[in-house]
Amino acid sequence: MTNWLWESDLEALLRGVTLFVSRVRLSKRVSAFPRARHPYCIDSGGFTELQRHGRWTLAPAQYIEEVRRYLSDLGADLCRWVAPQDWMCEELVIYGGAGRRGMLFHGTQEARGVGASSPDQDLTTAVRIHQRLTVDNALELRRLALDIPFICVLQGNRLEDYVHCERLYAEAGIDLTAEPVVGIGSVCRRQGTTEIAEIARHFAAKGIRLHGFGVKTLGLASYADALVSADSMAWSEDGRYSAPLPGHTHKSCANCPDWAVRWHRRIVQQHLSPAA
Numbered sequence: 001m002t003n004w005l006w007e008s009d010l011e012a013l014l015r016g017v018t019l020f021v022s023r024v025r026l027s028k029r030v031s032a033f034p035r036a037r038h039p040y041c042i043d044s045g046g047f048t049e050l051q052r053h054g055r056w057t058l059a060p061a062q063y064i065e066e067v068r069r070y071l072s073d074l075g076a077d078l079c080r081w082v083a084p085q086d087w088m089c090e091e092l093v094i095y096g097g098a099g100r101r102g103m104l105f106h107g108t109q110e111a112r113g114v115g116a117s118s119p120d121q122d123l124t125t126a127v128r129i130h131q132r133l134t135v136d137n138a139l140e141l142r143r144l145a146l147d148i149p150f151i152c153v154l155q156g157n158r159l160e161d162y163v164h165c166e167r168l169y170a171e172a173g174i175d176l177t178a179e180p181v182v183g184i185g186s187v188c189r190r191q192g193t194t195e196i197a198e199i200a201r202h203f204a205a206k207g208i209r210l211h212g213f214g215v216k217t218l219g220l221a222s223y224a225d226a227l228v229s230a231d232s233m234a235w236s237e238d239g240r241y242s243a244p245l246p247g248h249t250h251k252s253c254a255n256c257p258d259w260a261v262r263w264h265r266r267i268v269q270q271h272l273s274p275a276a
Helices: 044-051 060-074 092-096 123-144 161-173 194-204 218-228 234-240 257-272
Strands: 019-021 040-043 079-082 152-154 182-184 210-212
Touching: 019 161, 019 210, 019 234, 044 092, 060 079, 060 123, 060 218, 092 123, 092 218, 123 152, 161 210, 194 210, 210 218, 218 257, 234 257
Parallel strands: 019 040, 040 079, 152 182, 182 210
Antiparallel strands: none
């Protein structure tokens, strides 16, 4: 929740935790933000954009303008990095349809140039288009805003797709091994698979410092050693379908900082501590 960034009564509870806030939430606030008290990263909200619209409704220059406002208000010194406007490559995102709990996905046919009466592209072709859009966006954001720490993101479906995406960056003059952190996307719905662990370890072995987008507990149990950081909303889902903590009067702990911190500590102890 965005207010966790600055609320003084949460300062002790959240000390030592980097917060991951979405542009989707940040954009709802019209007035100035208070100064942040914790280090943070900004997510672009790409999953929501593609799920709802099948494309980005925000031009790169508009996104940069928004991000500059957030950094100016919250404090650029505490911002670790900002995600680009990448294009996820899950089949559901690409082709559209109904996901878990009835979540509807628009599909990216229009953005990929597929007409209403035309047959859709095969998955590999569609993934290649999403990858090119992802890399081109990262290049444009960096060209337009050298002052903002935009990261690069690897997108794909199979290992060979992610390798192809790395090649696109290399052809553009970007050595991912020299980047402070590189996002790896489209893993959210394949958490416990050996395939994703294989992909993460492939790039970690090359010296690429990976951030895992939307990595749940199954994923961390499988390949946490290949990541330098990860974000997750699994704590919120866990809180939504569990009884509230003792003494908590809200209906669920889906937006509760106490629940989030307990989840975080448990995950660190289980999967990220030296003894794990």
